[in-house]
Amino acid sequence: MNSGAIRRRLALGVAVLTASGLLALVSPGSAEAATSYCSGRKVRTLPFSTGSVQVYKRGGYVCAVTFPKRQGSRKPMSVSVQARGSRPVVDRGNFEHHAGPVTVHAGRRCVRVKGSVGSGSVDSGWILC
Template identity: 75%
Template sequence: MDSGAIRRRLARGTAVLVASGLLALASPGSADAAPTQCVGRKVKVLPFGTGTVQVYKRNGYVCAVTLAERPGRRTAMSVSVQARGNRPVVDSGQFAVRAGPVTVHAGHRCVRVSGSVGPQSISTGWILC
């Protein structure tokens, strides 16, 4: 095979990869495919009046996300995870769907999780010990 044929094959392969990547980014269901963006096993669901905090755990890491009960309109939302002995990791602001995800390395330590949507909130004591 001469060098021209190799270059053509590489160019064709690159074009296919770029096109498939663009299609994956443009697909309408891509936002719904991973609503939380946390990895691991869901270990807690903390419902409250205006939303829910979901807590995930994997390989010593704890991840949390706050989901609004009625997504769509931007409102004050927050999520916080704190491993015992460390400072909390917080994501807060004006969001339409969710706050977070926030992830901390907890190892075998307890964590404290809190979240809020609008005026209502939830907070745990030390959990996952």
């Protein structure tokens, strides 16, 4: 193979990788999958009528983010995480894409996660005990 053929193949490979990366970011519904706002592993998804709350855990820390079912327009959203025996950490406001992330150090304690988008909401009760 001559150097011109190698350059063309390399350019084609870079173009394919770039296009596939852009498609992954632009495709509908992939925003929450493509971007993880919390570190650690996802341990729960708490769905409700107007959205969902994703819960992550790393070490003794628990993190949560609320996502609406339909992104784009500003709507009231909230997310909170509370370690048993502590006050909740809350993010509340009018957002387009997500509320949070909020993180607490829970250690080995149970946590309670709440989230809402518009009139829909979820309350996990005490979990991850």
